[in-house]
Every structure is written in structure tokens, then in C-alpha cells.
Amino acid sequence: MKVFVTGGAGYIGSICVEELLNADHQVTVFDNLSEGHRVAVDERAQFIEGCLSDRETILNAVAADQPEAVMHFAAFAQVGESMTDPSKYFRNNVANGINLLDAAVEAGVKKFIFSSTAATYGMPDTVPITEQEPQKPINPYGESKLMFETLLKWYHELHGLEFVAFRYFNAAGCSEKLGEERTVETHLIPNVLRVALGQAKQCRIFGTDYPTPDGTCIRDYIHIIDLAQAHILALKPGKCGFYNLGNGEGYSVREVIETCRQVSGNPIPAIEEARRDGDPARLIAGSQKAIDELGWKPRYATLEQIVDSAWRWHSAHPNGYSG
Numbered sequence: 001m002k003v004f005v006t007g008g009a010g011y012i013g014s015i016c017v018e019e020l021l022n023a024d025h026q027v028t029v030f031d032n033l034s035e036g037h038r039v040a041v042d043e044r045a046q047f048i049e050g051c052l053s054d055r056e057t058i059l060n061a062v063a064a065d066q067p068e069a070v071m072h073f074a075a076f077a078q079v080g081e082s083m084t085d086p087s088k089y090f091r092n093n094v095a096n097g098i099n100l101l102d103a104a105v106e107a108g109v110k111k112f113i114f115s116s117t118a119a120t121y122g123m124p125d126t127v128p129i130t131e132q133e134p135q136k137p138i139n140p141y142g143e144s145k146l147m148f149e150t151l152l153k154w155y156h157e158l159h160g161l162e163f164v165a166f167r168y169f170n171a172a173g174c175s176e177k178l179g180e181e182r183t184v185e186t187h188l189i190p191n192v193l194r195v196a197l198g199q200a201k202q203c204r205i206f207g208t209d210y211p212t213p214d215g216t217c218i219r220d221y222i223h224i225i226d227l228a229q230a231h232i233l234a235l236k237p238g239k240c241g242f243y244n245l246g247n248g249e250g251y252s253v254r255e256v257i258e259t260c261r262q263v264s265g266n267p268i269p270a271i272e273e274a275r276r277d278g279d280p281a282r283l284i285a286g287s288q289k290a291i292d293e294l295g296w297k298p299r300y301a302t303l304e305q306i307v308d309s310a311w312r313w314h315s316a317h318p319n320g321y322s323g
């Protein structure tokens with residue numbers, strides 16, 4: 001299929017583009033390079049540098065490209081920043097996204113695939129979290145993604161736009177060629193691996209008094225290639241709705257650090273610090289819906305596989321894409 005991908009120069013978008021091309025789809029990437037990297041865009045893809053805030057540009061780009069599907073990864077995604085600058089999140093993740101939705105409708109796009117997040121659930125009452133769990137975001141980032149989910153429902157109802165919105169749990173890992181590099185890195189695995197590379201003295205454990213077996217937060221890590229595969233399955237006509245993407249297995253912060261030690265062979269010193277604001281104790285996905293309805297089969301479901309792929313990329317690219 002012909003697929004138009006926003007945010008295709010970012011971490012998740014670039015690896016989805018690579019997987020789309022490996023599956024013989026045709027891809028146009030639209031990215032403003034505010035967080036993404038031009039070198040992360042697969043050479044087989046067409047590249048347009050542009051910003052979703054520029055309504056004419058995006059309307060024209062989609063109209064000219066005539067894609068059958070749009071995958072929308074472009075967004076700001078730092079929970080902490082969203083608490084201090086909510087306007088940035090609502091403008092980019094919601095208002096600018098409306099320009100893209102309108103462009104898709106005007107161009108007669110058949111399928112819209114959206115990167116949503118487990119952050120739309122807030123502090124869930126039960127785990128594993130199914131798609132029926134009430135969505136009560138606790139930060140503007142999660143709220144902005146939930147608002148866009150609501151827009152999708154209305155565009156589906158009123159314009160017939162078929163959509164799949166994936167609520168990602170903790171996307172992690174790398175492909176052979178493409179990895180994770182952000183201006184400000186807040187995520188656990190890349191920060192821990194920086195210590196293994198000798199780029200930081202110690203990693204930090206945020207909170208050791210959570211109601212979990214070892215006192216640290218539990219998360220459900222999903223390999224980026226498995227996540228990309230779900231997007232490809234969602235292209236099939238008739239697939240429409242909201243889907244969690246995770247492995248249904250939780251790992252604590254201490255377990256992640258221990259796995260990084262084993263995989264890298266480095267002792268990785270860790271210091272214990274106070275809780276980080278807004279971290280739920282435990283987030284584990286119920287992803288049976290994606291398995292049953294999309295035929296999704298995660299191939300790299302263990303934490304070792306996920307960390308190993310990240311370690312291979314980070315050790316081959318110690319300076320990220322600038323190296």
C-alpha cells in the first residue's frame with residue numbers, strides 16, 4: 001500500500017517506516033525534524049520536511065501523495081514537559097493533528113493509524129489493563145492523546161474514516177540500523193545503557209517504596225519491531241478501533257537494570273532517589289484484542305531480547321545519529 005507517515009524520522013516512526021518498506025509498502029515521510037533525525041529516514045522512502053501546524057502544506061502534501069493510509073506518529077511525548085507546558089502539547093498533539101485528519105478526509109484516505117498511549121489510562125484500577133478500562137489521564141500528554149482518540153471516533157462516524165489507534169505501553173529496543181536518540185532522554189532503558197557505555201557514572205531509580213515486590217515501578221516493555229508489525233496488520237481493510245500494545249508481562253525498574261547488566265556485561269551502578277511525579281506503580285497491558293482481531297504475534301517478547309537489541313544499537317552508535 002501507499003502509506004503517508006508523519007513523524008517518520010523519530011524513534012518509533014522511523015522503525016515503522018523501515019518495517020513497512022521491508023514488507024514492500026511504499027512510504028512518504030512527513031517530519032519537521034524537531035525531534036527526528038533525517039538520517040533515520042530509510043533511503044527507500046520519499047521525504048518531505050514540513051510541519052503539521054502549516055495547514056496548507058499538509059493539505060497539499062497529502063493531496064499530492066494520494067496515499068491509501070496515513071500513519072500518524074508525529075507528537076510531543078514527554079510527560080514531565082507536558083505538566084509545565086501544556087499548551088505545547090495541546091497545540092501540537094491535538095490542533096496540528098486536526099490539519100492532518102482534514103487532509104486525510106479531503107484526499108479520500110481509507111485508513112488512519114494513530115500512536116496513542118497507555119498514558120490515556122492514568123492510574124488504572126486493575127492490571128492487566130484492557131481497552132475497556134476507564135481512561136482518566138493524569139497529565140496533558142495523556143489527555144492530548146485521548147482528545148485525539150475522541151476526534152478519530154467522530155471522524156469515523158461523520159466522515160467514514162476507518163482508524164486504528166494503538167495504545168502503546170513501554171516501547172523499547174532497536175532495529176539493526178535504527179535506534180533511540182532524543183534531545184532530552186527520560187526513558188529508563190536508554191538511560192541505563194548510557195552508564196554501560198561509560199557516558200554516565202550511575203543510573204537512577206525513581207522511587208523504591210511502591211507497592212510492588214521490590215518497591216520499584218513495574219512496566220510492560222514492547223519491542224519496537226513487534227509494535228511496527230501491529231501497524232502493518234492494521235492496514236488490512238475492515239480493521240477499526242482501539243488496541244493496547246504490550247506483552248502482558250511486567251518488569252520492575254530493578255529487573256530492567258539487572259537485565260541491562262547481564263546483557264552488557266557492565267556492573268552499572270544505580271542510586272535510589274525519590275519517586276518521579278505522576279508514575280503509576282504498575283502498568284501492564286492486556287493485548288488479547290490485538291492478538292485475536294489483528295492476528296498480532298509478538299516475536300521479541302522477552303526483556304532480554306528487547307534490551308539486547310537496544311544494547312547492540314547503542315554500542316554500535318555511542319554518539320547516536322550524530323556519530
Ligand code: UFG
Nearest residue numbers: 117118119169170186187188191204205206217253276279
Ligand atoms: N525510571 C527510573 N530511572 C530513569 C528513568 C525512568 O527509575 O532514569 C523509571 C520511571 O520512574 C518509571 C519506569 O522507569 O517507573 C519507566 O519510565 P520511562 O520513562 O522509561 O517510561 P514511562 O513508563 O514513564 O512512560 C512510557 C512512555 C509514555 C507512555 C508510557 C506508557 O514514555 O509515553 O510509557 O506505559 F505513556
